[in-house]
Amino acid sequence: MRRLAGLLAVPLLLLSTAACGTEEKGSETAAMTNGLPAITAGAKYGEKPTLAKGEGDPPKELKVNVVSEGKGAVTKKGDALQVNYLGQAWDSTTPFDNSFDRGRPFDLTLGAGQVIKGWDQGLEGQKVGSRVEIGIPPELGYGAQGQGDIKPNATLVFVVDILKATTIPKAASGTEVAQENKDLPKVGTNTDGKAPSLTVPKTDAPAKLVSNYVIEGKGEAV
Incomplete structure (x- = not known):
């Protein structure tokens, strides 16, 4: 996103930490899957997804669902990642940003503070070729200040396809x-x-x- 450079890459707004995410399985509804908004279309890796609006209280800690697990290397801090993503607020049905429409993946170095903490924590330990859905509480996102179209204290939901990881x-x-x-x-x-x-x-x-x-x-x- 060159918008993401203005959205995710705002480490000064991220002042606190939280527990690491978990990959959970559980009950499903039409609008929710494993505690996060359901992917309503484009569920396969590589497809542009659409997300339902979140229902109930959003997660208070980082939450990671592995939608589909790849067979590549496991990501670690310091890796140069290339990903595609779509981001949406918990209480919205409209994405605030996505890389699929631009036709150009987004690059980041994992754990380097280039993106919000929810990304650094949620993408670490995942396999290349995976699609993950990440629920990010405000303290691991943009906090009380918000950012651009993202309201203050917003819980964020991202669907991320991990395309590549290179050890530097x-x-x-x-x-x-x-x-x-x-x-x-x-x-x-x-x-x-x-x-x-x-x-x-x-x-x-x-x-x-x-x-x-x-x-x-x-x-x-x-």
Whole structure:
């Protein structure tokens, strides 16, 4: 969502924590499934869903229902995720945002505070290829201030398809490449995840763009 950058990515509004979500099974009604609004159309992974209006009191803690479980890797903090989502307030029948219509997934780093806490907590430990429904209480969403079309103290419901999860290395790894050009800065080759040293020579800066390996990895080309 580039709207989600203005919706989910508001960590300053998220000042409290709550218990981790649970994947529950239970009774179903026409409007509710396992304590969350039912998906009334587009229930399959990859389809744009529609949600019923929530009935009764919304959950006071984070609640996660696995609609369909994928077979991919289990997500963990620090993973770069790519997801599709639809978000709706508990007491509404109209979504406030979704990525399905834009035809472009949303990217985030799990646990990095880029999104509301309900997302970071609800998506952790899920398998790639899964569709999950997440009920998010106000303290794990936008709290008493709200955000845009989201009213203050709103309980939010999201349907999220987890498309991809990539583990981001903490440091470069690969083969060191000789830095033979004396006119270029000398870059440290430490692989401890800390900032490398940089020694700038006392010469004029290059007049053209220069791109050289310091450590050459074995991954796919960008």
